[in-house]
Amino acid sequence: MKGQGKSHRCMAAAMAVLGDKWSPFIVQSLEHGPQRFCRIQEEAGGVNPRTLSQRLARLEEMMIVSKRVISTTPPHTEYQLTERGRALLPILAQMADWSARYAR
Secondary structure, three states: OHHHHHHHHHHHHHHHHHOOOOHHHHHHHOOOOOEEHHHHHHHOOOOOHHHHHHHHHHHHHOOOEEEEEEOOOOOEEEEEEOHHHHOOHHHHHHHHHHHHHHOO
């Protein structure tokens, strides 16, 4: 039973990261490197800007995404996956493969 408890806690932790509607799409949109806010919004399928901002902040708190302000004129912000975030990419790929095979 102890192993099952740990397994459930681990699954709950994963679902805290990937369990909402937009976070998996945000992570996937950063797969090929740093992106600006508007590009993430396009790649993630037109998520509402307020929702995207909230999800990015949450992913940053969870150390899945890092944010970098570029000091240009005008300044802009880029987001990129951390090592922890890149570790999610194979999981998302497996989820997509499963969906292609079994989801109707």
